[in-house]
Amino acid sequence: MIAETVCCAVSAAGLGIAAVTAFRKRFLAAARITAYALVPVALVMTGVVGWASDKAFSPVAWAGLVLLGGAWGLFALTRAVERRGGTTRKERRAARDAEHEPVAAPGASAPALGSTAARPAARPAPAARKGAGGGDDFSDIEAILKKHGI
Template identity: 70%
Template sequence: MIAETVCSAVSVAGLGIAAVTAYRKRFLAAARIAAYSLVPIGLVMTGAVGWLADTAFSPTAWAGFVVLGGAWLLFMVTRALERRSGGTRKERKAAKAAAETQAVAPAASAPSLGQTARPAAAGPAAKPGSEDFSDIEAILKKHGI
C-alpha cells in the first residue's frame, strides 16, 4: 500500500517537473522527463510493485536470494579454478595425448636455418641492415621448434 503511494507521488512530481521544463521551451527534455515519470505509475498498475514489496519483506525470498548467490559464487569459483588449472582432468589428458602423437613437422629434425644459411661475416663488417637473430634461434631451439 505504501509502495503504491510512493510511486504515485514520484510520478506526479516527475510530471510537475516535466511541465516546468516544457514551460521553459525545452520540449524534448520535458517529454523525456514525462516518460521517466510515467514508469513508476505503470509499474503500480501492472502489479509489479506489489510483487516486489511482498518479495522484499519475505524472509523466504531473501533466503532464496542467498541460495542463488551461493550457487552463482560456486559456479564462478569452479570456473576460475578450471581455467587456472587448464581444464578438466579428461581435457588435460586428451591434450597431452594429442601433443605426444602429433609433431609440428615430423620430417624436420634439424633447424630450418643451418650453419650454411648464416652469413660468413657476423661482426662489424656485416651489412648495416642485417640483424643478429641468434638469441631468437636459441629460444626456438630451447622449445624444440
C-alpha cells in the same frame, strides 16, 4: 501500500517538473520528462511494484538469493582450483586427442593412405641434426638432392 504511494508521488513530482519545463518553451525535454514520470504509475498499475515489494520482504526469496550466491561461489571456487591444478579441460582433451591421432587425414581415401613401406622416412628433429657435428652443415641440402635424384 507504501511503495505504491511513493511511486505515485514520484510520478506527480515528475509531471510537475515537466509542466515547468514546458512553460519555459522546452517542449521536447518536457515530453521526455513526462514519459519518465509516467513509468512509476504504470508499474503500480501493472502490479509489478506489489510483486517486487512482496518479494523484497519474503524470507523465501532471500533464502533463494543466498542459495544463488552459494552456487555462484562454488562455480568460482572450482574454476580457481582447476586453474591452479595445471591442466585445464582443453589441455586434457588435446592430450587425449593426440593419443588417438589418425595416420592420415580423416577424409583421405584408401589409395592415398598407401602402405607404410611406401611412406618416406620422417626427418630427424632439428636438435638431432645439430648434434651430428660441424661437418654435417650441408646434410639438409644433400638430403634434398638425393630426394630429387641428383
